[in-house]
Amino acid sequence: MNDRNRFQAQAIPAGTTMDMSVDAGLRSFMLGVYNKMGLGLVLSGLLAYATSSVPAIRDLLFTANGGYTGVGMVLSLAPLGVLLIGMFAMRNPSKTGASLLYWTIVTLIGAGLGVLAIRYTGESLASTFFITASAFGALSLWGYTTKRDLTGFGTFLIMGVFGLILASIVNIFLQSSMMHFVISGLGVLIFSGLIAFDTQRLKFDYYQLSGNDTALSVATSMGALSLYLNFINLFQFLLSFLGNRE
Secondary structure, eight states: OOOOOOOOOOOOOTTSSOOOOOOOOHHHHHHHHHHHHHHHHHHHHHHHHHHHHHHHHHHHHOOTSSSSSSHHHHHHHHHHHHHHHHHHOOOSOOHHHHHHHHHHHHHHHHHHHHHHHBBBOOHHHHHHHHHHHHHHHHHHHHHHOSOOHHHHHHHHHHHHHHHHHHHHHHHHHHHOOHHHHHHHHHHHHHHHHHHHHHHHHHHHHHHHHHOOHHHHHHHHHHHHHHHHHHHHHHHHHHHHHHOOOO
């Protein structure tokens, strides 16, 4: 499981209403987040293709049956390590620092995703990506437009992420197919909910930080990171159900 740990969600400012969707500044801010996330997905796809197609790199990172070599295992865990370090070392990140953190994690995850091209057929990867993108769009739109406060729901989901991490670590040793099925099902539900929650949280971040260009730039990078991680994790969990093995 890649990078399930998340930055702590910011509190919704008191007195803020849910009727914000018509604000032009907010739309511009959210467009910046989505653009950065989209570029991250493009870079990840290119890196995944490279690491799965170039024989020297592929053999260094992955085994023939779709597993990781020692170097590949380090690569797969590196994004989580970078994210944890960022959480503690960048409590007040700069614009450059937040952007660097985002692109570092995107690069590491993208390189590691090459293993999926070895495990699954190209057709199933493409179809699952389309399903994930469609689900992401619908869930993010709902999170953007809903008048329901998702703060409590999001806190519960973030706790669920930590539960997924622990369960996945345990299943490394148990190798239980049933437990893997349950973890994948919960992962789909949890990260689907987080897409809506993080979208709404970004709306309130904008109004809380409005007028502070540096803080908004940092929020753009951190928001793109949250949505990127949600997308990648949802994609991988859906592959567990929809992907056809090579």
